[in-house]
Amino acid sequence: MKSLKHLTVIVIILLGGWACQEREHHDTNSEVEDKVAQLLSEMTLDEKIGQMSQVDPGVFGGLENLKEVVRKGELGSVLNLIGAKEVNELQRLAVEESRLGIPLIIGRDVIHGYRTIFPIPLGMAASWNEDLVRESAAIAAKEAASMGINWTFAPMIDVSRDPRWGRIAESAGEDPLLNSMVARAMVQGYQGDDLSDPLTIAACAKHFVGYGAAEGGRDYNTTVISDLQLHNVYLPPFKEAVKAGAATVMTAFNEINGIPASGHQRNIREILKDDYGFDGFVVSDWASIQEMISHGFARDLKHAGELGLAAGVDMEMSSRSYNDHLKELLDEGKVKMEWIDDAVARILRIKFRMGLFDNPYVDESLADSLLVHPQHLEVARKLAEESVVMLKNENNVLPLKKGTKVALIGPLADQPYEQLGTWIFDGDENDSQTVLEAFNEFNGSENVSFAEGLEYSRDKSTNGFAQVEKAIAQSDVVVAVVGEEAILSGEAKSLAELDFVGAQAELLELAASKGKPVVMVVMSGRPAGLYKTQHLASSILYAWHPGTMAGPALANLIFGETAPVGKLPVTFPKGEGQVPVYYAHKMSGRPADASTWTHIDDIPVQAVQHSLGNTNHTLDYGFTPLYPFGFGLSYTSFEYSDLRLSSEAVSEGENLMVTATISNTGDVEGTEIVQLYTRDLVASYTRPVRELKNYQRVTLAPGESKEVYFELEARQLGFYHPDGKFVVEPGQFHVWVAPNAAEGLQAEFELK
Numbered sequence: 001m002k003s004l005k006h007l008t009v010i011v012i013i014l015l016g017g018w019a020c021q022e023r024e025h026h027d028t029n030s031e032v033e034d035k036v037a038q039l040l041s042e043m044t045l046d047e048k049i050g051q052m053s054q055v056d057p058g059v060f061g062g063l064e065n066l067k068e069v070v071r072k073g074e075l076g077s078v079l080n081l082i083g084a085k086e087v088n089e090l091q092r093l094a095v096e097e098s099r100l101g102i103p104l105i106i107g108r109d110v111i112h113g114y115r116t117i118f119p120i121p122l123g124m125a126a127s128w129n130e131d132l133v134r135e136s137a138a139i140a141a142k143e144a145a146s147m148g149i150n151w152t153f154a155p156m157i158d159v160s161r162d163p164r165w166g167r168i169a170e171s172a173g174e175d176p177l178l179n180s181m182v183a184r185a186m187v188q189g190y191q192g193d194d195l196s197d198p199l200t201i202a203a204c205a206k207h208f209v210g211y212g213a214a215e216g217g218r219d220y221n222t223t224v225i226s227d228l229q230l231h232n233v234y235l236p237p238f239k240e241a242v243k244a245g246a247a248t249v250m251t252a253f254n255e256i257n258g259i260p261a262s263g264h265q266r267n268i269r270e271i272l273k274d275d276y277g278f279d280g281f282v283v284s285d286w287a288s289i290q291e292m293i294s295h296g297f298a299r300d301l302k303h304a305g306e307l308g309l310a311a312g313v314d315m316e317m318s319s320r321s322y323n324d325h326l327k328e329l330l331d332e333g334k335v336k337m338e339w340i341d342d343a344v345a346r347i348l349r350i351k352f353r354m355g356l357f358d359n360p361y362v363d364e365s366l367a368d369s370l371l372v373h374p375q376h377l378e379v380a381r382k383l384a385e386e387s388v389v390m391l392k393n394e395n396n397v398l399p400l401k402k403g404t405k406v407a408l409i410g411p412l413a414d415q416p417y418e419q420l421g422t423w424i425f426d427g428d429e430n431d432s433q434t435v436l437e438a439f440n441e442f443n444g445s446e447n448v449s450f451a452e453g454l455e456y457s458r459d460k461s462t463n464g465f466a467q468v469e470k471a472i473a474q475s476d477v478v479v480a481v482v483g484e485e486a487i488l489s490g491e492a493k494s495l496a497e498l499d500f501v502g503a504q505a506e507l508l509e510l511a512a513s514k515g516k517p518v519v520m521v522v523m524s525g526r527p528a529g530l531y532k533t534q535h536l537a538s539s540i541l542y543a544w545h546p547g548t549m550a551g552p553a554l555a556n557l558i559f560g561e562t563a564p565v566g567k568l569p570v571t572f573p574k575g576e577g578q579v580p581v582y583y584a585h586k587m588s589g590r591p592a593d594a595s596t597w598t599h600i601d602d603i604p605v606q607a608v609q610h611s612l613g614n615t616n617h618t619l620d621y622g623f624t625p626l627y628p629f630g631f632g633l634s635y636t637s638f639e640y641s642d643l644r645l646s647s648e649a650v651s652e653g654e655n656l657m658v659t660a661t662i663s664n665t666g667d668v669e670g671t672e673i674v675q676l677y678t679r680d681l682v683a684s685y686t687r688p689v690r691e692l693k694n695y696q697r698v699t700l701a702p703g704e705s706k707e708v709y710f711e712l713e714a715r716q717l718g719f720y721h722p723d724g725k726f727v728v729e730p731g732q733f734h735v736w737v738a739p740n741a742a743e744g745l746q747a748e749f750e751l752k
Contacts, residue, residue: 032352036345042100048344049326050074054107054283054317057081066090073098076315076347077151079107082426084362087148095360102348103356105202110152111170111423112136114143115431116376116548120421120489120525121156121182123387123544125172125569126632128673128695130185132383137189139376141201146366147426150354151202153250155186157237158207161582163573164217166493169422169525169545171212173569174582174629176233177692180240187244195247196355198363205241207252207285209267210234217579219492220253228685230256231720233584239276247280247350251313253288260295262288263304268312275724281314281346290319301325306334314343372431377549384546384553390564390633391530391572392540397517399560399635400477405447407475408439409468409511410482411454411504412523421545422490422525431548435481435521438551442559449474453510457484458502465510478511479558480537481521482529486545489525498576500529512536521554527572531626542568560635565671565697567632567740574621583629583741584688588616592623630675630692630740636666636702640674643737643745650714651752652728658710660737660745664700671699676710677741678717679734684727687719690741708737717751 040048050069054077060066069075070093081087087106095101112118118136119127127133137155144152157179160171172182183205192200210230214221225234238249249272252261261267262284272278289308290301298304305321306329316322329335351357390398400406412418416432439448449471453464472478482504487493499505511518520537522529523545534540541564546553556562573581592615617623639662646657664670676694680687693716696708712735718728730751738744 032349035352036348039100039102039348040341040345043344045327045330045340047073047100048340049322051076051102051344051347052315052322052326052340053077053320054079054315056318059318067093070094070104071097073100073102075104077105077107079317081106082108082147082149084146084148084364084367088361088364091360103351103360105151105351105354105356106149107151107153108144108149109154109423109425110140110144110149110201111154111156112421113140113380113424113547114147114149114426115371115428116140116143116373116380117420117424117427118380118383118547119387120169120545121172122169122525122569123546124383125178125182126389126544126566127383127386128178128567128697129383129386130181132379132386133182133185134189135379136383137186138192139379141190141192142199143371143376145199145201145362146370148362149201150356151204151248152190153204153206154190155183155203155241156206157183157241158210158212158252159234159237160212160570161580162212162214162217163498163526163528163570164495164576164579165212165214166219166422166489166495166525167491168212168570169489170491174571175569175584175692176236178569179237183237183241184244187241187246191245191247195353196358198355198359202247202350202354203241204248204250204283205238205246206250208238208249208261208272208282209252210256210261211252211254214254218494223254223256225256227722227724228720231722231724235271238272242272242276242278247353249278249280249282251282251284251288253285253291255295255297260288260292260297262313263292263297263307263311265311271724273312279346280350281343282312283315284308284313284317284319286317287319289313289316289321302329305329309335309339309343314346372548380547381549381553381556384549385556385562386565387544387546388553388557388564389542389566389568389631390540391542391627391631392534392537393633393635394538395517397477397538398519398558400558402443402559403447404443404477405475406439406443406449407468407471407478408436408448408450408481409453409471409478409507410480410521411452411457411459411502412483412485413450413452413481415485418485419523419545419550420547421486422493424486427548433549433551435551435554438555442555453507454503456502457482457488457500457504460503462503462506465507468507468510469514472511472514472516475516477517477519478514479519479521480508480511481523482508483522483524484528486525489545493525495526496576498526498528498573499532504529505533508533508536519558523550527570530572531574563635563668563670564633565673567630567673568627569629571625571629572627574626578618578621578625581625584691586686587689590615592617624742628740628742630673630738631742632673632740634670634672636664636668636670638670638672638700638739639663639665640737640739640745643747645735645747645749647749649750649752652714652730654714656712656749658712658735658737659707661705661707662698662700663705664702667702669699669701671697672739673697674708675738675740675744676712677736677738677744678712680717680719680729681732681734683719683729683731685719685721690736692741710737714751
């Protein structure tokens, strides 16, 4: 793989788009609505139902059969059709040969990059960098659009508090505010300032709603979510996505309190469409309407279609209940014509906003100059760097000096495909730059002794350990790249155990036994593997799955070209038995604290009850996580001091200024992500012990101090009642300015 500096730039591309393809005019909302109404009045029932259907090209038994359906104007969307030429061919049939010339929407899962692959979304969230996340989505849109794709099924903004759930990799973690940031950034990135720009694509906020709360962390499983949790934890990111202008929303696979998400009329029609004012369209997840039969909620496919449309699902993905049964259901009076018209109007509205009626075709020359462009790779490298979280750095082992003799070991040190992570249908491992390649280039191949030790993460054979010992003997420091391959996280990739698989723990033990510093780099789609192994390493960099530019990003961090910035978007448990564990938990009636807990291994059995007390804890893990939400180290140190409030009491409608001084007390420049938390001490419904309200990135030179100002609005102190009513209640509040959810400077104030 050639390095970035050896890539030949054939065409210079401006990331802002192509001026030559700008629209001559932009329709106003009223013009769009007039066009929608006129077109809707001309459509037959078969054409309307066709617009409500999305299929994979193979669903009709072949491309020719699909083309005939398109000619008849009885299909609204196709997914997984790739290539500008192929898309243009099908689009021409829709636009030029169907009766009304309604263009198709072409969908594809473009989750964290198209060909240029960025860190998995959980890694993106660890950057806490909204600008970079937005830019990565804009790049993904450009690359996808050049291939004919105009709709992506992202962002996934399911609040996720269970690392056993494989799709936590695709989420932004456990916090509603951080998920809302990612929702806003990705929607804005994909859709740009004008959705009719040919290098933007429609976003789809998913999965509505509560999918991340699957029982036992098992994908597709039941969720039991109180209305209090629903409104305060799981819905806010979707509300933010709607506010940001998301064109579409996707329903979830799971049931919520007994009702499958694709049949949940209250959630879709009342909350999403009516309360939030969402005027785009709702698409089911793959066959999720049909799956209401398996849930035991629908008798058959016809009944499932009835329930899906009644709930407010406008377009059915993959399954055919609408196509096969809506006419009959309408004749029987089981569905309303106004529901069909509303669904079709929503779909047409988005197609007009996307500019598909004016410019339905793709410039087939774009892909050659856009895919994996050097500017795209540069953004991928920077986001990968900022997504890495340093969890440990004893004796300041990192950064290494250039020219240090390094033993590079581990099954993921030279895996160009696996570093890309889950959901990379169109990523190419030939574009990837691995850790081994980057180390050889940056540090000199003569200073790098490579011995993977294990062929893959689940490899239990120690046959390769002899080569590892030889590499370590020739080196001053060990860098071990461990974790899990891409296939072990993502959809349907749930785990019961979180420890490192295979003989990776044994590999780390071998490295630690040689008396040389060990730097552990973890590539993973979930928080995993550290409780029993972290003592074996002097330094730990949690890299998630970093994407195409994993190698250069990690080389820059390890050798000090840049410093770690990332903070955890999710709490790290000590083990799966501690799950769920998250920072915004409730206090309980018998809260535990450090003064009441001693590890069971440290005290005689007969003294356990006396030492622990009757408090909220477990005997083996206690009550604290391995690493708290928001945690992350730097190559420098930061001191928080002089917390000040503008007032000890504020009234509703007023703002409270919260100020603290952040100082760089180390020897190098560093960026700190300063976090603002609050707690409502007494409320009509119990509130979490902390809630993230804001954060700021502060870059400081050695010895430099800055005052950080947070303006806390009274509305930020409110919460939703179970009925969905938002309230701001007077009372006492705690506020923290903090480096993570477990520490920080604390003050108290009153809201009158």
